[in-house]
Amino acid sequence: MERAEPDAVSVRELRMCYGRTEVLRGVELTIRRGEIFCLLGPNGAGKTTMIEILEGHRRRSGGEVRVLGSDPGRPGPGWRARIGVVSQSWRDHAQWRVGELLSYVAGHYPDPHDPAELLTLVGLTAQRDHPVARLSGGQRRRLDVALGVIGRPELLFLDEPTAGLDPVARRQFHDLVTQLSGTEGMTILLTTHDLTEAERLAHRIGILVQGRLITTGTPAALATMTTAGTEVRWAEAGGQRRELVEDPSALLRELNERFGCAVPELQVRRQSLEDTYLDLIGR
Numbered sequence: 001m002e003r004a005e006p007d008a009v010s011v012r013e014l015r016m017c018y019g020r021t022e023v024l025r026g027v028e029l030t031i032r033r034g035e036i037f038c039l040l041g042p043n044g045a046g047k048t049t050m051i052e053i054l055e056g057h058r059r060r061s062g063g064e065v066r067v068l069g070s071d072p073g074r075p076g077p078g079w080r081a082r083i084g085v086v087s088q089s090w091r092d093h094a095q096w097r098v099g100e101l102l103s104y105v106a107g108h109y110p111d112p113h114d115p116a117e118l119l120t121l122v123g124l125t126a127q128r129d130h131p132v133a134r135l136s137g138g139q140r141r142r143l144d145v146a147l148g149v150i151g152r153p154e155l156l157f158l159d160e161p162t163a164g165l166d167p168v169a170r171r172q173f174h175d176l177v178t179q180l181s182g183t184e185g186m187t188i189l190l191t192t193h194d195l196t197e198a199e200r201l202a203h204r205i206g207i208l209v210q211g212r213l214i215t216t217g218t219p220a221a222l223a224t225m226t227t228a229g230t231e232v233r234w235a236e237a238g239g240q241r242r243e244l245v246e247d248p249s250a251l252l253r254e255l256n257e258r259f260g261c262a263v264p265e266l267q268v269r270r271q272s273l274e275d276t277y278l279d280l281i282g283r
């Protein structure tokens with residue numbers, strides 16, 4: 001019955017106060033099944049608080065929340081096994097061996113992944129017999145992810161999953177998330193401060209500022225939301241010229257005619273998600 005719920009997450013008028021400080025102020029959000037949704041926002045905006053409420057780890061002050069059809073504040077039996085949380089608490093299990101820990105956690109789920117296959121998927125086969133304490137930061141992060149998805153969750157929460165990873169490990173992690181979303185049809189909610197990561201991974205992005213979700217949209221739609229689209233720069237008459245245009249073709253033709261084929265110091269740059277983000281949070 002619960003599985004007939006069309007959306008993975010539905011949030012209406014969500015409010016959260018710590019004492020007298022209001023941290024979430026009427027958040028409205030829907031995440032469709034199978035979506036990778038990325039929550040962006042400055043430090044202290046309320047992202048972790050919101051994720052903890054959706055995971056059922058924090059009691060909200062007000063509003064309606066449904067996660068996989070249930071209220072995470074009062075989940076039904078079996079609900080917790082349907083969500084995956086990538087946590088760092090496994091570091092307390094430093095003496096466990098990687099493969100043993102994964103097999104132990106798999107034993108708590110009705111239909112878990114095969115631990116050996118999952119180790120291959122996250123690139124930790126060579127570390128199967130290593131104690132958790134001996135893993136590097138990036139390897140631990142992969143183990144965190146393996147532990148978060150071992151129970152084949154329908155919805156996975158990732159709070160700043162690539163913080164501290166080097167560029168190669170980060171790219172491998174992106175491939176892993178895309179693969180999990182594609183092959184398992186998993187819904188994924190992640191937070192990050194890396195806008196390139198958000199652009200690369202997310203089907204939709206939401207920007208949370210001071211406890212309010214001020215906009216949601218696809219990365220492409222958000223990138224051109226607050227500006228004309230393309231920035232063209234060139235040098236002329238001893239100075240720098242800059243124009244923002246929706247379609248640069250006409251301007252480029254005009255510059256070519258004016259200068260011949262080599263327009264001095266020509267730069268053409270699409271407006272990025274970062275431009276919109278900085279513009280929106282700066283307002």
Ligand SMILES: Nc1ncnc2c1ncn2[C@@H]1O[C@H](COP(=O)(O)OP(=O)(O)OP(=O)(O)O)[C@@H](O)[C@H]1O
Binds near residue numbers: 041044045047
């Ligand atoms: N347990 C708590 N008690 C009191 N205030 C808290 C608690 N947890 C978070 N806060 C406050 O709530 C606000 C939102 O914090 P939260 O961690 O949700 O933000 P965030 O968007 O995840 O930030 P960051 O990007 O820095 O991780 C902050 O002002 C923080 O100081």
